[in-house]
Amino acid sequence: HRDPHHYTQYMFPSNIEPEPKDLTVGVALHGVTKFYGSKVAVDNLNLNFYEGHITSLLGPNGAGKTTTISMLTGLFGASAGTIFVYGKDIKTDLNTVRKNMGVCMQHDVLFSYLTTKEHLLLYGSIKVPHWTKKQLHEEVKRTLKDTGLYSHRHKRVGTLSGGMKRKLSISIALIGGSRVVILDEPSTGVDPCSRRSIWDVICKNKTARTIILSTHHLDEAEVLSDRIAFLEQGGLRCCGSPFYLKETFGDGYHLTLTKKKVGRGENIHPYRVIN
Numbered sequence: 001h002r003d004p005h006h007y008t009q010y011m012f013p014s015n016i017e018p019e020p021k022d023l024t025v026g027v028a029l030h031g032v033t034k035f036y037g038s039k040v041a042v043d044n045l046n047l048n049f050y051e052g053h054i055t056s057l058l059g060p061n062g063a064g065k066t067t068t069i070s071m072l073t074g075l076f077g078a079s080a081g082t083i084f085v086y087g088k089d090i091k092t093d094l095n096t097v098r099k100n101m102g103v104c105m106q107h108d109v110l111f112s113y114l115t116t117k118e119h120l121l122l123y124g125s126i127k128v129p130h131w132t133k134k135q136l137h138e139e140v141k142r143t144l145k146d147t148g149l150y151s152h153r154h155k156r157v158g159t160l161s162g163g164m165k166r167k168l169s170i171s172i173a174l175i176g177g178s179r180v181v182i183l184d185e186p187s188t189g190v191d192p193c194s195r196r197s198i199w200d201v202i203c204k205n206k207t208a209r210t211i212i213l214s215t216h217h218l219d220e221a222e223v224l225s226d227r228i229a230f231l232e233q234g235g236l237r238c239c240g241s242p243f244y245l246k247e248t249f250g251d252g253y254h255l256t257l258t259k260k261k262v263g264r265g266e267n268i269h270p271y272r273v274i275n
């Protein structure tokens with residue numbers, strides 16, 4: 001079922017699952033490259049991120065995930081290549097792009113003396129200044145309830161646990177109807193229970209958004225992603241759904257169970273392992 005012409009643009013054709021045809025491309029990277037001095041951190045990256053999908057950038061330390069995310073958010077420009085966000089070139093339309101974008105950086109950037117609710121009100125009013133006070137308060141209330149932060153809404157952020165702070169950073173990225181949400185290692189440094197609830201928050205909010213997250217946790221990528229782009233030394237090594245990647249590159253045992261027909265009155269165990 002593979003269309004060979006589809007792959008001609010990629011360096012590693014067999015490692016890329018055919019792209020979904022029925023989804024809107026939220027973010028598109030065309031030949032994106034980043035040099036730090038003479039060192040190439042991201043090397044000719046061609047990749048699409050789709051609306052309604054969570055796409056993970058997975059890879060070991062130094063693979064180029066944070067550099068890619070920094071270029072996506074316009075923190076710095078690419079040395080070569082183009083990034084389109086809903087059809088707008090990030091180089092020429094950064095202001096428009098940023099209006100539709102929410103970002104959760106690798107390290108929480110929060111004000112310890114403001115409360116949880118004050119953070120959301122502050123970022124909400126910057127992001128959607130045309131909203132009425134009532135609209136903003138309703139959105140903040142919905143977000144607080146959605147993320148389980150409602151009972152902590154009057155707490156100063158300095159007193160919150162690491163997991164709560166992470167959830168707040170993700171909520172800030174989501175508030176104001178961000179169509180593109182970029183999450184750099186969203187669950188790093190939090191306990192397993194908080195990780196699960198962070199995953200729930202991300203999954204619940206993927207409708208009508210293009211979510212891009214970076215992680216080096218295989219389990220996180222597998223649980224959350226519709227598509228995984230595996231980066232290594234700045235290059236795209238493979239890309240596809242977790243199922244596709246496991247089918248294509250998976251190791252391990254295959255167990256086939258075949259049901260044997262049992263005659264009437266026969267006293268035989270109905271299943272036999274063939275393989």
Ligand SMILES: Nc1ncnc2c1ncn2[C@@H]1O[C@H](COP(=O)(O)OP(=O)(O)OP(=O)(O)O)[C@@H](O)[C@H]1O
Pocket residue numbers: 036039040041059060061062063064065066067068216
């Ligand atoms: N400001 C910088 N100056 C020079 N080299 C850099 C800079 N930032 C990153 N690099 C190098 O670029 C490469 C990619 O780094 P990057 O931080 O993007 O990787 P990463 O996949 O996000 O890693 P991690 O999982 O550790 O965050 C690495 O080799 C890193 O040493």
